[in-house]
Amino acid sequence: MIIRGDEPEQIRLLRKLYKPGNYFMQGNEAVAYGALFAGCRFYAGYPITPSSEIAETMARELPKLGGYYLQMEDEIGSIAAMIGASWTGFKVMTATAGPGFSLMQENLGYAVMTETPLVLVDVQRSGPSTGQATKGAQGDFFQARWGTHGDHPIVAVSPTSGQDAFWEIIRAFNIAERLRTPVVFLFDGVLAHTRELIKIPDVDEVEITYRKLPQNEEEAKLPFGDPHGDGVPPMPLFGHGYFTHVTGSTHKENGLRDVYTPEVHDRLVRRIHRKIEKNREVYEKYEEHFTDDAEILVVSWGVTARPALGAVLKAREAGIKAGLFVPKTVHPFPGERMRELGKRVRAILVPEMNLGQMILEVQRYVNDDVLLKGVNKIGGVPLTVEEILREIRGVA
Amino acid sequence: MPEIYSKYPMVKYLRKEALPTALCPGCGGGTVLNAFANAVDQLKLDPRDLVVVSGIGCSAWIASPYFLADTLHTTHGRAIVFATGVKVGLPDKKVVVISGDGDLASIGGNHLLHAARRNIDITVILVNNFIYGMTGGQVAPTTPFGAKTTTTPYRNIEHPFQISETIAAAGASYVARWTTAHVYQLIESIKKALTVKGFSLVEVISQCPVQFGRRNRMKEPAEMLRWFLKNSVPLAKARKMKPEELEGKFVIGEFVNRQRPEFIEELNKLINEVQEQFGLKEV
Numbered sequence: 196m197i198i199r200g201d202e203p204e205q206i207r208l209l210r211k212l213y214k215p216g217n218y219f220m221q222g223n224e225a226v227a228y229g230a231l232f233a234g235c236r237f238y239a240g241y242p243i244t245p246s247s248e249i250a251e252t253m254a255r256e257l258p259k260l261g262g263y264y265l266q267m268e269d270e271i272g273s274i275a276a277m278i279g280a281s282w283t284g285f286k287v288m289t290a291t292a293g294p295g296f297s298l299m300q301e302n303l304g305y306a307v308m309t310e311t312p313l314v315l316v317d318v319q320r321s322g323p324s325t326g327q328a329t330k331g332a333q334g335d336f337f338q339a340r341w342g343t344h345g346d347h348p349i350v351a352v353s354p355t356s357g358q359d360a361f362w363e364i365i366r367a368f369n370i371a372e373r374l375r376t377p378v379v380f381l382f383d384g385v386l387a388h389t390r391e392l393i394k395i396p397d398v399d400e401v402e403i404t405y406r407k408l409p410q411n412e413e414e415a416k417l418p419f420g421d422p423h424g425d426g427v428p429p430m431p432l433f434g435h436g437y438f439t440h441v442t443g444s445t446h447k448e449n450g451l452r453d454v455y456t457p458e459v460h461d462r463l464v465r466r467i468h469r470k471i472e473k474n475r476e477v478y479e480k481y482e483e484h485f486t487d488d489a490e491i492l493v494v495s496w497g498v499t500a501r502p503a504l505g506a507v508l509k510a511r512e513a514g515i516k517a518g519l520f521v522p523k524t525v526h527p528f529p530g531e532r533m534r535e536l537g538k539r540v541r542a543i544l545v546p547e548m549n550l551g552q553m554i555l556e557v558q559r560y561v562n563d564d565v566l567l568k569g570v571n572k573i574g575g576v577p578l579t580v581e582e583i584l585r586e587i588r589g590v591a
Numbered sequence: 592m593p594e595i596y597s598k599y600p601m602v603k604y605l606r607k608e609a610l611p612t613a614l615c616p617g618c619g620g621g622t623v624l625n626a627f628a629n630a631v632d633q634l635k636l637d638p639r640d641l642v643v644v645s646g647i648g649c650s651a652w653i654a655s656p657y658f659l660a661d662t663l664h665t666t667h668g669r670a671i672v673f674a675t676g677v678k679v680g681l682p683d684k685k686v687v688v689i690s691g692d693g694d695l696a697s698i699g700g701n702h703l704l705h706a707a708r709r710n711i712d713i714t715v716i717l718v719n720n721f722i723y724g725m726t727g728g729q730v731a732p733t734t735p736f737g738a739k740t741t742t743t744p745y746r747n748i749e750h751p752f753q754i755s756e757t758i759a760a761a762g763a764s765y766v767a768r769w770t771t772a773h774v775y776q777l778i779e780s781i782k783k784a785l786t787v788k789g790f791s792l793v794e795v796i797s798q799c800p801v802q803f804g805r806r807n808r809m810k811e812p813a814e815m816l817r818w819f820l821k822n823s824v825p826l827a828k829a830r831k832m833k834p835e836e837l838e839g840k841f842v843i844g845e846f847v848n849r850q851r852p853e854f855i856e857e858l859n860k861l862i863n864e865v866q867e868q869f870g871l872k873e874v
């Protein structure tokens with residue numbers, strides 16, 4: 196086997212180590228266990244609050260599974276080591292928070308350009324800068340989207356609870372492998388440190404995907420071609436005698452750089468965009484509650500989607516026709532569905548733990564006749580059901 | 592294919608479709624590529640067992656894309672950490688980093704120190720041409736005191752980084768420094784570096800006639816080589832000299848050649864121990 200983590204031996208180990216059942220654990224631990232179930236066998240990172248328990252769990256568990264934990268000298272080294280390891284066939288992950296995420300941005304762009312599968316967990320904390328280092332926030336929505344330079348697509352997944360994080364991190368790995376792309380996992384300090392009941396499934400219940408490998412020499416010679424027409428090139432791994440050349444500079448289908456021919460750059464960068472646009476079914480995911488007859492729509496993501504659901508339920512009890520839309524993959528934004536829902540409602544509220552970020556995406560898809568309002572709170576304390584309910588009543 | 596390529600026996604190690612190289616005529620990078628290919632040839636290494644990683648700069652191009660192996664051309668300064676991930680995945684391959692002094696010792700200086708400390712089995716060939724060649728000849732952390740560059744138009748008032756001395760102290764298994772005027776010693780050192788278990792560094796003082804030589808009264812490549820030869824001091828002799836006497840000299844030779852526990856071996860040993868401790872080994 197070439198991709199690490201899918202050997203029968205790994206199934207045996209997972210089954211032996213992690214008995215299915217209910218556990219009481221932190222969101223961060225749920226992320227780490229999800230990654231192990233997804234086949235992650237290489238972790239390189241640098242400690243930062245509120246993400247450190249992911250590193251600690253990986254450091255403890257990975258060796259048991261024959262996997263590798265590397266504590267690097269900084270975040271730049273961490274993402275670089277992950278990319279190197281990914282080219283040898285590992286499923287790789289790192290976890291960090293805002294400042295570390297900023298340091299990783301240059302090589303996140305490198306991973307986009309070289310089409311390297313990896314999962315980057317950003318446990319969002321309150322910024323800018325060192326801000327409130329130990330507090331949760333949702334301030335990196337756009338850092339995930341636009342943090343690195345140039346024209347690039349990105350896929351970002353954001354879970355709404357610890358249990359959700361377990362399954363969503365597996366989905367993040369599957370997207371990364373399927374589309375040969377980095378995936379950002381936007382977690383947050385509140386869920387990261389909340390302890391709750393997490394159900395660990397049997398290995399058989401977990402569906403996992405592996406990257407496409409070249410089927411013959413021809414395909415291996417074109418590490419950046421598109422032989423299957425889905426925009427996703429098979430990935431010739433290092434160490435197999437293919438003489439693969441990988442560069443972050445503009446390159447032709449065979450990997451060799453050509454930074455002078457406009458068409459080469461155009462062809463490469465457009466294909467990288469196209470493979471994300473065209474494969475929407477691979478990553479698009481959202482949740483809906485009471486949207487069928489909703490007049491007031493709450494659109495929320497990540498940690499805030501939980502009090503938002505509480506508020507919508509209470510509003511319904513009070514006879515207010517409220518509904519909830521939760522993008523689970525936040526980039527690319529589920530714009531089509533947002534547009535449809537936007538046509539049917541009178542008002543849209545967007546609660547977030549920031550001063551208004553995802554609301555700008557929502558705005559792109561709704562008409563001016565809809566009342567659009569942010570419900571924003573910063574300072575490290577999550578929004579409550581009451582705070583969101585008050586706003587729903589305000590527009591009811 | 593021009594005739595020169597068919598006459599050159601080492602051409603079999605090069606990616607022909609990437610030739611001719613983008614290096615200036617007379618650049619020391621050519622010598623380094625030649626020395627590396629000869630070392631690989633003399634050791635009878637199969638290029639399929641090599642992964643060559645480089646950062647950004649003229650020197651980074653020496654092996655990636657020109658050397659025919661798996662090659663990873665990374666971001667500026669990060670070659671060693673990319674290589675670290677590769678080595679974990681492919682412990683049986685030789686992982687080599689070839690890049691410039693700006694790349695490896697300035698922006699990537701911290702990674703260089705930590706790779707030496709970790710003693711990971713990677714070979715680094717650091718091309719020290721005293722300058723940022725690719726970006727047009729700005730001052731580098733290796734630029735000699737008093738030299739002129741585009742960003743030290745009057746003179747350089749900073750002191751050059753003694754890379755080999757520092758990396759030897761940081762814990763590397765093997766460290767050597769030569770100049771491009773010491774080709775045979777250079778090849779021997781690259782061979783040793785490739786064979787030693789642990790972190791190895793071969794620092795090559797190399798000529799950049801275009802960006803450095805031209806501004807420091809050595810426009811011709813040969814003038815730079817004569818300057819190297821005249822000012823090279825073997826390590827044994829240097830140890831008896833005073834710091835003032837060594838000012839502006841190039842200390843050449845093997846700084847360390849020793850055995851220390853190696854990172855990947857230790858990592859795999861640890862994994863084995865843990866698996867045994869938890870009764871996870873297949874019986």
Ligand SMILES: Cc1ncc(C[n+]2csc(CCOP(=O)(O)OP(=O)(O)O)c2C)c(N)n1
Nearest residue numbers: 648649650667691692693694722723724725
């Ligand atoms: C983050 C970043 N900063 C700056 C640069 C611009 N840059 C390209 S090459 C280079 C210097 C290369 O110098 P050196 O490693 O000494 O190589 P040489 O060209 O002299 O062989 C710099 C600063 C870059 N590519 N990336």
Ligand code: SF4
Nearest residue numbers: 614615618649724799
């Ligand atoms: S600028 Fe200097 S280092 Fe770069 S290729 Fe030319 S001679 Fe070599």
